[in-house]
Amino acid sequence: MVKFSEVKISIATAIAAAFGFIIALIWKEIIIGLMVLAGMWQEGGPTSWGNAGIAIFSAIVITLLCIFGILYISKWAGIVKK
Numbered sequence: 001m002v003k004f005s006e007v008k009i010s011i012a013t014a015i016a017a018a019f020g021f022i023i024a025l026i027w028k029e030i031i032i033g034l035m036v037l038a039g040m041w042q043e044g045g046p047t048s049w050g051n052a053g054i055a056i057f058s059a060i061v062i063t064l065l066c067i068f069g070i071l072y073i074s075k076w077a078g079i080v081k082k
Contacts, residue, residue: 005078012077019066026059 033052 008077009079012073012079015073016070019070023063023066026062030055030059 030052033055037049037052
């Protein structure tokens with residue numbers, strides 16, 4: 001029989017992976033957008049440097065929220081070492 005603690009660890013791992021995926025996708029879009037503004041890429045991204053600054057700020061905030069989410073869910077699952 002599966003223990004509840006094992007289920008919590010599996011859930012925490014899946015949620016942490018999802019947060020990591022969100023972070024990766026956000027920064028991918030930022031990098032592509034900056035390459036477009038620099039003339040090294042031909043598709044998508046922000047249309048001005050001001051929009052790029054706003055996008056970077058938003059990505060930093062979302063990254064921090066995801067990191068705190070990962071830490072919280074890891075603590076909930078009991079996988080954080082003391």
